[in-house]
Amino acid sequence: MSLTSATTSAPDASTRRAPKQRRSWAWLGVVPFFAFLVIFLIAPALSVFQKALFDSDGNFGVDALKNAFTGQNRAAFVFSVKLSALSAFVGVVVGGLLAYTASTLRRPRWLRTFISSFSGVAANLGGVPLAFAFLALLGRQGLLTRIINDGLGVDIYRSGFALDSTAGFVFVYSYFNIPLMVLITLPAVDGLKDSWREACANLGGTSWTFWRRVGLPVLTPALLGGFLLLFANSFSAFATAAALTTKSTLVPLRIGFYLGGDFSSTGEQQLGYSLAAWMMIIMVVNMGIYYVLRRRSERWQQ
Numbered sequence: 001m002s003l004t005s006a007t008t009s010a011p012d013a014s015t016r017r018a019p020k021q022r023r024s025w026a027w028l029g030v031v032p033f034f035a036f037l038v039i040f041l042i043a044p045a046l047s048v049f050q051k052a053l054f055d056s057d058g059n060f061g062v063d064a065l066k067n068a069f070t071g072q073n074r075a076a077f078v079f080s081v082k083l084s085a086l087s088a089f090v091g092v093v094v095g096g097l098l099a100y101t102a103s104t105l106r107r108p109r110w111l112r113t114f115i116s117s118f119s120g121v122a123a124n125l126g127g128v129p130l131a132f133a134f135l136a137l138l139g140r141q142g143l144l145t146r147i148i149n150d151g152l153g154v155d156i157y158r159s160g161f162a163l164d165s166t167a168g169f170v171f172v173y174s175y176f177n178i179p180l181m182v183l184i185t186l187p188a189v190d191g192l193k194d195s196w197r198e199a200c201a202n203l204g205g206t207s208w209t210f211w212r213r214v215g216l217p218v219l220t221p222a223l224l225g226g227f228l229l230l231f232a233n234s235f236s237a238f239a240t241a242a243a244l245t246t247k248s249t250l251v252p253l254r255i256g257f258y259l260g261g262d263f264s265s266t267g268e269q270q271l272g273y274s275l276a277a278w279m280m281i282i283m284v285v286n287m288g289i290y291y292v293l294r295r296r297s298e299r300w301q302q
Contacts (some may be wrong), residue, residue, distance in 0.1 A: 040275035046281060052273040065273040073254060073275060080235055080251045083166055087173040092223055094174070095181025102182065103189040116186065119179035126176050131243030138163060164245030172240060177230045184229065188222035204280050225293035232286045236279070251279055 048244055054060055069077065102115045137144050147153050162168050192215060200210040238252035248254045256270025 033299045048273050048276045048280065050276040051270060055270055064270045065277065067271055068274040068278050072248070073251075073271070076249060076251050076254045077278075079249050083169055083250070084231045084234040086166070087170045087177055087225045087234040090170055090174055091177030091230045092179045092227045095178040095226070096185050096219075096223060098178065099182045099185035100150050100189050103186060115182065119182040122179040123176050123183060124236065127239035128243045130172065131240045132174060134163060134175075135244070138168075138171075164247065168244070169241065172244065173234050173237065177233060180233065181230060184226040185219075185222055188219055192218060221293040221296040228290040228293070230288050232283055232290070235286075236283060251275060255279070 053062065054065055055064075067073070098115065102112045105111055134142075136142055138156075139145065145156060148156055162170065196214050197210055200214060205213070236252065238256065239254055241250050242256065245253075248257045255272050255275045258268055258275065
């Protein structure tokens, strides 16, 4: 009887009220980020496309987008793509080897920390300070230029070198591309497990077999993703290139030429917005492919 009464007196589980959940306000923490994203990225991008597709009279047309790939503008796109690809290739090769060295080096232990710390600083250095540093180092009257000229008797500028040439731009861009590649590749290199190399050796494989069948296939998404990121980094560089040369041979410099001058009465300003629109399209496609490759590379790191 006591058991029955206790059972009947207990409240039915189905009639119990679920505990009231508290409303989470954690989403407020990302509001500043999305506000920054809208104000400084999405809104300017929409404004660029709107001004590229509509002229000053409000008429819709794609003539400006077509003209962005004609004449000097087309030459600027070709030169920018070649320069960015070459700069990215140099950064991938040198940065990848440096990342592998830092990952496999055991002594001295402080060297990896130094390489990682310096890469984090150098990868974010650019613009006018970087251009001024290279002008002071390798300008016509730069310190290293004078040392090579007076000490070795070699005039590098008479040999065809110049900071505003292809070799000069690649040399300057490598200062921030190589450290950036180190930061990208280092986690992927750390993901190469020693057990994979041991298993390859136990099966009779050599070091070449390991890299051809295991190492390089695992690192390929990270290397390709790094190449695309370095390409985008070089393609979009403006302040460094503007400080090194007065020629409008690069797409960012031509955009600055059209938008910085008084071309509102001639309609050339719309051409500048069209160049910017095409540049944004290239960057979005480039970063989208990089994101896919990065996700694939992270699977091996896990």
